[in-house]
Amino acid sequence: MLSQSSLVKRLTLMIMFAVIAVLVVAGISFNMLSQHHFRMLDEQALSEKLESTRHILSIQTPVARLEELRPQLRALLGAHQDLTAEILTSDGTVLFSDLKALQIPDRYKRADKEVIWEWQDQSHNFRGVTSQVEIQGDPAPGTIMLMLDITSHVHFFETLHRWFGIGLVISALVSAGLGWLVAKSGLRPVEQITKVATSMSARSLQERIPLEPVPLELQELILSFNGMLARLDDAFVRLSNFSADIAHELRTPVSNLLTHTEVVLTRKRDLDAYEENLYSNLEDLKRMSRIIDDMLFLAKADNGLIIPEQVDIKLEDLVSKLFEYYQLLAEDRGVRLSLHGRGIITGDRLMIDRAVSNILSNAMRYTPEGKEIAVEIQHSADKVTLTIRNGGATIDSQHINKIFDRFYRADPARREGGPNNAGLGLAITRSIVEAHKGKVWCTSSEGMTAFHFVFPANSGEAVG
Amino acid sequence: MKILVAEDEPKAGAYLQQGLTEAGFTVDRVLSGTDALQHALSDSYDLLILDVMMPGLDGWEVLRMVRAAGKDVPVLFLTARDGVDDRVKGLELGADDYLIKPFAFSELLARVRTLLRRGTSASAQTTMKMADLEVDLLKRRATRNGKRIDLTAKEFSLLELLMRRRGEVLPKSLIASQVWDMNFDSDTNVIEVAIRRLRAKIDDDFSPKLIHTARGMGYMMDVPD
Numbered sequence: 001m002l003s004q005s006s007l008v009k010r011l012t013l014m015i016m017f018a019v020i021a022v023l024v025v026a027g028i029s030f031n032m033l034s035q036h037h038f039r040m041l042d043e044q045a046l047s048e049k050l051e052s053t054r055h056i057l058s059i060q061t062p063v064a065r066l067e068e069l070r071p072q073l074r075a076l077l078g079a080h081q082d083l084t085a086e087i088l089t090s091d092g093t094v095l096f097s098d099l100k101a102l103q104i105p106d107r108y109k110r111a112d113k114e115v116i117w118e119w120q121d122q123s124h125n126f127r128g129v130t131s132q133v134e135i136q137g138d139p140a141p142g143t144i145m146l147m148l149d150i151t152s153h154v155h156f157f158e159t160l161h162r163w164f165g166i167g168l169v170i171s172a173l174v175s176a177g178l179g180w181l182v183a184k185s186g187l188r189p190v191e192q193i194t195k196v197a198t199s200m201s202a203r204s205l206q207e208r209i210p211l212e213p214v215p216l217e218l219q220e221l222i223l224s225f226n227g228m229l230a231r232l233d234d235a236f237v238r239l240s241n242f243s244a245d246i247a248h249e250l251r252t253p254v255s256n257l258l259t260h261t262e263v264v265l266t267r268k269r270d271l272d273a274y275e276e277n278l279y280s281n282l283e284d285l286k287r288m289s290r291i292i293d294d295m296l297f298l299a300k301a302d303n304g305l306i307i308p309e310q311v312d313i314k315l316e317d318l319v320s321k322l323f324e325y326y327q328l329l330a331e332d333r334g335v336r337l338s339l340h341g342r343g344i345i346t347g348d349r350l351m352i353d354r355a356v357s358n359i360l361s362n363a364m365r366y367t368p369e370g371k372e373i374a375v376e377i378q379h380s381a382d383k384v385t386l387t388i389r390n391g392g393a394t395i396d397s398q399h400i401n402k403i404f405d406r407f408y409r410a411d412p413a414r415r416e417g418g419p420n421n422a423g424l425g426l427a428i429t430r431s432i433v434e435a436h437k438g439k440v441w442c443t444s445s446e447g448m449t450a451f452h453f454v455f456p457a458n459s460g461e462a463v464g
Numbered sequence: 465m466k467i468l469v470a471e472d473e474p475k476a477g478a479y480l481q482q483g484l485t486e487a488g489f490t491v492d493r494v495l496s497g498t499d500a501l502q503h504a505l506s507d508s509y510d511l512l513i514l515d516v517m518m519p520g521l522d523g524w525e526v527l528r529m530v531r532a533a534g535k536d537v538p539v540l541f542l543t544a545r546d547g548v549d550d551r552v553k554g555l556e557l558g559a560d561d562y563l564i565k566p567f568a569f570s571e572l573l574a575r576v577r578t579l580l581r582r583g584t585s586a587s588a589q590t591t592m593k594m595a596d597l598e599v600d601l602l603k604r605r606a607t608r609n610g611k612r613i614d615l616t617a618k619e620f621s622l623l624e625l626l627m628r629r630r631g632e633v634l635p636k637s638l639i640a641s642q643v644w645d646m647n648f649d650s651d652t653n654v655i656e657v658a659i660r661r662l663r664a665k666i667d668d669d670f671s672p673k674l675i676h677t678a679r680g681m682g683y684m685m686d687v688p689d
Contacts, residue, residue: 279679279680282679282680282681283680285566286568286680289566289567289568290649292566293564293649321644321645322646324618324644325640325644325646325650325654326652326654328618328654328657328658328661329652329653329654329657332657350647350648353646353647353648354648357646357648357650361650361651361652364652365652425651
């Protein structure tokens with residue numbers, strides 16, 4: 001298949017066919033023009049001779065002295081090597097003949113009106129004219145036939161055709177060769193790109209294809225390719241970090257379990273010691289179990305396996321319920337909770353519960369005593385926004401885009417909120433919101449941190 | 465109360481058997497689906513605990529055949545697979561509950577007790593009593609040693625839950641779900657705070673102490689021995 005062959009081969013063939021096509025058209029045009037030109041020349045020569053002959057025949061009077069015309073006619077018609085002529089009077093008497101032993105068919109010797117014709121015998125080609133002619137003293141018109149030997153023309157065209165054919169083959173070969181060179185050099189940038197792309201591996205994802213020597217047409221391709229590399233690189237780095245994080249997050253409790261259990265078993269102890277060991281194990285195991293649950297949830301979200309239920313959710317009710325839950329903690333910490341506005345979205349109640357709760361518990365963790373956690377719900381025709389604001393330390397701008405990443409902690413050494421907080425809460429929130437075709441992001445400045453949720457507005461009923 | 469545990473993983477099955485036996489149930493344990501079906505059909509159980517993935521017949525198949533035989537015994541599924549389809553399939557076949565591995569034993573125990581209680585008629589009692597603590601469910605009022613105790617609505621719900629399930633260790637997740645309708649793990653210590661506050665009102669100034677912490681597992685109310 002042409003479409004599957006190499007680009008160079010394809011271009012070469014296309015160039016070759018283009019050259020052949022142009023040459024063939026030019027050749028045919030030239031051939032037709034030449035033929036036409038030669039025919040015009042022949043016809044002009046024939047008609048000149050015809051006119052002259054007519055003139056000679058018209059000035060002589062007596063029929064008996066027609067014989068005297070022969071020298072004149074010979075001078076006019078016989079002098080020309082290629083010209084053959086025959087003049088017949090009305091009764092068929094040959095007045096003049098210079099047929100050079102040619103057997104001309106009779107049909108060319110008679111004509112009611114002037115006709116131009118072509119004829120060929122074994123070796124020669126002729127173009128002739130037959131016409132009636134007035135002969136002085138002859139009661140009826142006689143016939144004149146003039147004929148030019150055009151064999152040389154025909155030979156010329158035969159030679160021309162032969163050389164044109166040879167020329168065509170040569171041009172085809174040459175154009176194929178040149179086409180190959182042109183295509184090859186024209187495609188060199190593509191080859192370079194291919195080389196760079198081939199040399200890419202997971203290790204060298206930071207490499208980019210240089211834009212400098214690349215022709216304009218390919219820059220868009222390079223740009224999108226580089227963009228893809230950047231995304232791959234990003235995803236790869238995340239994946240590597242993610243695996244490392246999982247290993248780390250699970251390794252810590254496993255290693256705790258191992259050492260603690262082994263140490264306890266090294267010698268006989270009293271019951272309290274065993275109990276203590278089991279409790280400690282229980283804590284670590286719960287933490288692991290929870291990490292596994294959360295990781296599975298995120299893995300499912302990544303693979304688009306989270307399919308939210310579609311029910312109407314009144315966000316203000318949902319937040320009120322969560323406030324009831326967090327109220328105790330808030331009182332305990334001296335943090336105020338407030339809720340303004342309302343809005344209805346469509347989605348999975350349990351998931352949205354969890355998404356908002358994760359942010360609230362996060363806010364609860366970071367809001368200092370005496371400050372407020374304010375939830376504001378706003379709705380417009382096409383979207384519902386929920387904003388959770390809390391006072392507290394400003395999140396550094398270098399962290400703010402990453403806080404939704406799995407296991408991300410602004411300070412890697414710090415583990416806020418006890419062993420249960422593995423740093424997956426915000427990632428889960430984002431997955432849930434994205435499964436609901438919404439967006440969640442965070443802003444932080446001047447001691448005020450805000451988490452913004454945007455959901456598509458409930459399509460069913462108008463929100464009052 | 466007689467329970468059948470069908471779990472092909474011997475260690476897990478043995479622990480379940482031990483835990484449930486110690487919680488006061490009679491427990492038969494089998495290692496395959498075929499044995500489970502045979503036991504379930506020939507004997508009379510109050511509850512079946514079936515692992516989904518088992519050699520021979522899987523848990524669903526056992527459930528289907530048990531139901532086909534006209535047995536209405538409650539069934540609790542244990543599964544390591546957490547697919548929505550799996551849950552739907554189990555519930556469609558007539559399973560009463562499911563637990564996803566890994567699960568806390570206290571959680572399993574709580575669910576087992578819920579399922580077993582489901583059969584018996586809900587107690588129509590309007591007052592409950594534990595030592596000198598009295599709770600009036602209609603007036604939603606609590607007194608201890610004759611002294612009125614002021615409780616918020618949530619505190620009262622929490623107290624009611626703990627008293628209704630006297631002697632049972634209730635995991636935090638169950639408390640959050642029953643009292644606050646929080647059906648997922650929250651990584652905060654709200655339940656601790658709630659229990660601490662309830663304790664301050666119920667137990668601090670009185671004796672004996674009624675609210676007990678089962679470390680790492682949950683909370684329980686009972687009169688100490």
